[in-house]
């Protein structure tokens with residue numbers, strides 16, 4: 001069993017995987033960032049460089065901090081390279097089949113005592129753990145988007161997660177200067193059990209013609225002091241991820257109130273996945289974001 005975590009692997013170089021690698025490297029950990037294709041890994045490294053540039057511009061970090069952190073991140077498309085890691089965090093697409101396939105591929109390479117975690121927004125930790133060779137050393141370490149800015153990390157134990165695993169995860173997350181909440185292993189945990197139905201309701205508000213994209217987001221920014229409107233936030237999270245979370249809630253809690261809005265389904269079917277696809281409820285391809293309906 002790994003008593004102290006010193007080396008980190010991150011699977012998935014998307015917005016969350018890149019963010020996790022970013023904060024772990026800045027905190028002094030040695031990091032390997034893995035994705036299936038070279039262009040994905042390169043894009044992830046580009047995200048990290050840009051994100052650290054924002055922190056540098058606002059004097060949150062120094063040039064030396066950035067250079068040191070970047071020197072601690074290695075990128076790879078070879079899953080075997082994760083074999084020397086103390087902790088591997090999976091941050092791939094919110095699709096249970098994708099995650100289970102990743103665990104089947106990565107587990108044979110891991111040290112016997114290595115920990116494996118998932119950044120899943122919603123999927124059962126207990127069920128995902130059963131797809132690994134180490135349910136006792138598996139848990140949910142759920143970062144929030146954007147990772148360098150958001151203070152919260154949700155910790156979620158599966159039914160088989162050992163106390164030592166939970167304690168090691170707490171020490172690791174504490175070293176990243178994050179605040180922990182502990183959620184029981186039920187669909188979408190705490191944050192997304194509350195947040196995503198709100199976002200889904202905003203999409204219904206648009207779908208039923210109660211408001212426009214602009215009026216809905218303005219209403220919640222100025223009326224509820226949200227930093228982003230719910231539709232802007234949905235685009236920021238990714239509409240595919242939002243839909244996956246609503247489907248997990250709908251299937252897991254068997255309550256029609258979690259039915260994903262048909263308009264959300266339509267956007268995902270169109271490939272309009274939000275900021276990461278250039279278009280969602282807003283079109284991001286011009287100077288300013290423009291509502292798409």
Ligand SMILES: CC(=O)CC(=O)SCCNC(=O)CCNC(=O)[C@H](O)C(C)(C)COP(=O)(O)OP(=O)(O)OC[C@H]1O[C@@H](n2cnc3c(N)ncnc32)[C@H](O)[C@@H]1OP(=O)(O)O
Nearest residue numbers: 051054055058121143144145146148149191192227228237
């Ligand atoms: C889906 C899930 O499973 C769980 C989830 O994550 S749910 C989503 C949770 N996240 C949210 O709700 C985000 C809500 N939005 C916000 O908090 C803010 O809009 C935001 C922090 C993202 C951006 O803040 P903003 O004031 O609108 O923009 P901006 O001024 O550019 O950024 C504010 C600060 O954050 C920093 N920042 C923003 N994005 C950043 C990034 N990706 N990397 C590093 N720094 C970043 C900026 O550098 C800026 O720093 P200073 O104030 O020191 O200059």
Ligand SMILES: NC(=O)C1=CN([C@@H]2O[C@H](COP(=O)(O)OP(=O)(O)OC[C@H]3O[C@@H](n4cnc5c(N)ncnc54)[C@H](OP(=O)(O)O)[C@@H]3O)[C@@H](O)[C@H]2O)C=CC1
Nearest residue numbers: 012013014015016036091092093094119120121143145237
């Ligand atoms: N977006 C958000 O606001 C938040 C998301 N999360 C969770 O984090 C996870 C990642 O989300 P996010 O970063 O937004 O997703 P993205 O779609 O931005 O990134 C997912 C990354 O995983 C890659 N990937 C897909 N299949 C594999 C595989 N078999 N092996 C390795 N990498 C793979 C994708 O590559 P490709 O593009 O080629 O498929 C992509 O680079 C999800 O579980 C999500 O629910 C948690 C908190 C917040």
